[in-house]
Every structure is written in structure tokens, then in C-alpha cells.
Amino acid sequence: MNMTQAVLIFLGLSLDGFIVMMKKGASIRGLTIKNSLTYAVVYTAADVLAVLIGYSISYFLKGFISNRIEVVIACLAIFAIGCYLITKAVRDTKFEEKLDKTFNLKQCFGLAAATSLDTLFLGVCFSFLGIALGQAIALSFVMTFVTILIALSIGYTQGARYQTVFGISGGCLMIIFSLYILFAYAIMR
């Protein structure tokens, strides 16, 4: 799998965190640059940690399964995450913008941890698909940080709009690439 495909798959996944933080952005009274950066750092740290854990898990599993099976498992997992994101986006259409006076770093970490579970699985998949750990961490760091900053800014200025479109797009992106990789690397070879 090349880096462009990895970037697009990660982009699909990060749209999940994007929606969560866009909603938060729409519920925060005073969003300063400092606050935005802090929330983005917390979210990024959780995501990078999830990637690291994902890679660690994959190293344990690697000895037991062949390369072809690894790719198949990875593609099916990415496909499943994509389906999950689409289902979530279709179900969670109702959102009322309401002031959240209690939102703080602890809550932000809680949200990040919840959405990082998908990233953990993606970490396992990336490892199976042969993406180097350093590349995966760099990708997760940059993508998450930028996505969260943009999400907070859009949520604060525009409100939490088009969340279903974002969710479905993210899911579709993951499904398309999982199928592509499955055919290109596991079935056609």
C-alpha cells in the first residue's frame, strides 16, 4: 500500500474525530487559539498512542498468520470501520447546539480515547499492510492535529453542519480503499 492510499484511509477515519470536535466547537462559548491548540494536542496524543498500541498488537499477531491473510484481515477491518462510520453518521443526525459549560481537557481526553479505538484498529491494519511505524505515527500526528483544529474552527464559526455528509464521506473513503487494496494486493496477486 502506498502513502497516498494510507493518507486517504486515515483522512476517512479522522472525519469521525472531525465530527465530534466540530460539535464541541459549536458548544463552546469562547474558543481561543490556545484552547484549540490544547484540544488538538490532547486529541493527537491519544491518536498517536492508539497507533502505537495498534502496532504493538500487530507484532504479536504477525508470527501466526501469512502476509496474504494479514492484508485480507486489514482490508476487512478497514471495511468494517468504514461501515461503522457510515452507520454512525446516518443514525446520529440529531444534534442541538447547546452551550457546554463543563467541557475541559479531561472531557476532551475522554472523547479522544473513545474515538481513538478505531485508530487502534487502523494501526493494526497499517502494520499488516506494511506501512512503517514512523510513517504511521507521522501521518496520525499531522492528520489528527490539522483535522481537529479545522473541526473546532468550523464548529465554532459555522456550527455543526453537514455532519452526516462528513461521516458518510469518511466511511465511503475507507470502504473504497479497503476494497481496492483487497483486490490489488490480496486477490489479484
Place this chain on the structure above:
Amino acid sequence: MEYHKGMMKTYLFENLRFLMQHHLFEKITIKQICDQTGVIRATFYNYFDDKYDCLNAIVYHDFVENSHAYLEADQFPEIIGQILQVVEDNRDFYRVAYSVSGQNSFEDMVRANLAILFKEYFVRYRRPGYLEQYSNDLLSRYYAECVAFDLRTFVFRTDGTFSVKDTRQMVLDLATNSLSNFTRKN
């Protein structure tokens, strides 16, 4: 400063009142209210928690704040007349607003604000020693419920037979007469 704050709050909820006459309440976003008022989201959140809170402020303004002078002067018929007049002047808004249902229904807001008004009235003018087992809370909720029913009927009347004056008389008649006055005495 306080005056300025009050004005900003009024601008925000008056713009919501305006928007509601052109868009579905469910579709109205805080951004739309802010854009209409020319402020940022933080300003909106300085005054209201959400758009329902903003809608409630309209009812509070129309029913409670506007009635304050009459309340001070113990002019109950004028309070009812004032409320009906506001509803008459903003009938389009009230017709749309009554469609807001669910957990934060408009009807609940009307009841709650009328209860505030009645409670203030009972606190000031309740006759001492008369049926004291019934608290001001209970009485205010009871009468708020009754007047809310009258108001809803008034908002959705289509035949044009009931003017503000007629409806005011009806509210006063129903509020000041007991059940026994309407039934045959033994």
C-alpha cells in the same frame, strides 16, 4: 453596561422571533441567529444556553416583563389584556412557535412563564388565611394551565369572533368563577 446587555439579549431573541416567521424552528441554527444580529457565537452563549433558551426569553419578555407595571399596580385584568394584545400583534410568530414540541415544547414554556407571573401575583396579593393548605406554587401552576389553554385557543382561532377584549373577558370569567357558579344549585 446593564442596559447594553439587556439590549443585546433583546436583539438576539427578537431576531429569533423574526427568523421563526421565515424558517422552521428545527432548521434555525445559532449561527443564523448570530448572523441576523451581527454578533459571534460567544455573544449568543453569553445570554443563552441554546435556541430553546432564547425562545423561552421571548415568552418571558412578552408575558412576564411586559406585565410588570400592571403587576405592581395590582391590575390583573390589564395583565391578561396585555398578554393577549402581544399575542394578537405577533400572531404569526405564536402560530409557528406552538409547533415546537417535544422535551422543550413551546406550550411548556408558556405554562412555565405564566406560572412565574401568577406566583409573583400570589406572593404579593394573596388573601391571608384563605385556603392556606394550597400553596402559591400549586395555585400558580393551576391558573397558568388554565390561561395557557385560553391562549392556545386564542392563537389558533380562525373565525375572528373573539377579539382581545372578548377573550380577556372570557379569561377573567373563567378564572374568577368556580365550578359551582356554572352548575345548578340544590
